[in-house]
Amino acid sequence: MGNGNNICLIGYMGSGKSTVGRLAAKRLGLSFADTDEFIEGREKRSIPDIFEKDGESFFRRLETGLLKELARDGLENTLLSTGGGIILAEENRTELKSIGTVIYLRAEADTLYERVRNDTGRPLLNTADVRGRIAGMLKIRAPLYEAASDHIIDTDGLSVEQTVSAVEEIFKTAQ
Ligand code: S3P
Numbered sequence: 509m510g511n512g513n514n515i516c517l518i519g520y521m522g523s524g525k526s527t528v529g530r531l532a533a534k535r536l537g538l539s540f541a542d543t544d545e546f547i548e549g550r551e552k553r554s555i556p557d558i559f560e561k562d563g564e565s566f567f568r569r570l571e572t573g574l575l576k577e578l579a580r581d582g583l584e585n586t587l588l589s590t591g592g593g594i595i596l597a598e599e600n601r602t603e604l605k606s607i608g609t610v611i612y613l614r615a616e617a618d619t620l621y622e623r624v625r626n627d628t629g630r631p632l633l634n635t636a637d638v639r640g641r642i643a644g645m646l647k648i649r650a651p652l653y654e655a656a657s658d659h660i661i662d663t664d665g666l667s668v669e670q671t672v673s674a675v676e677e678i679f680k681t682a683q
Contacts, residue, residue, distance in 0.1 A: 512682045513585050514538075514608025515675065518653055520646060521592040521630050522623035523613040527668055529589035532675040542589040546574055555591075559631035568597065575603045583607055593632075595649065601656040609682045611675060612657035617643045619664045 515538070517525040526542060533540035547570050548554055558567050571594055578588065588607065594600050604610050615623075621639045624630065635641050654660065661674045 511583070511608050514583050515587045515679055516604045516608050516610045517587065517589045517613060517675075518595055518604065518610060518656055519592065519613035520615065520620050520642070520649065520653070521633065522620045522627070523592070523615050524623070524663060524668065524671060525589040525592075525613060528613065528671045528675060529587050531668065531672045532679075533587040535672060535676055536587070536679055538585050538587045540587050540589070541578075541583075543571060543574055543594060544589075544591045547571065547591075550574075554629070556629055556631050556634075564632075568593070572597055572600055575600050575607075579603045579607050593649075595652040595656045601652065604656055605658070609659065609678065610657045611678055612653045612660045613663050613671065614653065614660050615663045617646050620646075 515532070515536075517529050519525055529542070530540050532538075544555055547558070547567070551558055551570070553561075555567070558570075571591060575594065576599075586608075590604070594604070617639070620642050624633060624642075625638060627633075632645070633641060659678045661671060661678075663671050666674070
């Protein structure tokens, strides 16, 4: 396991990584960081724009490069929320564990669909059959999220508040 002072949150789009992450960070006195925000800040453009102009594989290279830097810089007392596809690359899965305690916010496809159906800004869900796309992607990704994580929180039926408390509990026992 990585540095006990850091948490990495992983999970599919709509799993609550940013919302839960921000609140949990505040509660635990950790800094909050988000890989998508880092990338948008560096590129000075949005993720949909990066996908549209340069494609997914370009974005994945930025994501892997950033994670390597964060691991090398030795993050301290930070909760790192990550993009939903970060677990696709094996090197990222290894890097995440070296950074901190990795928590997977797991949810069923139907729950995720309800959470993302009215959102825009996720190029991979820009499709007519969002429900089918989520189910198909989850089939591939579920084992990768599981392999990448130290802990899993099943968030179906949990409020944001309850999920934050579950993150807090895990963090305290990792100290
Ligand atoms: C992606 C998830 C997004 C973002 C990009 C790709 C994915 O992050 O990194 O659109 O492949 O699941 P969120 O999980 O924060 O929406």
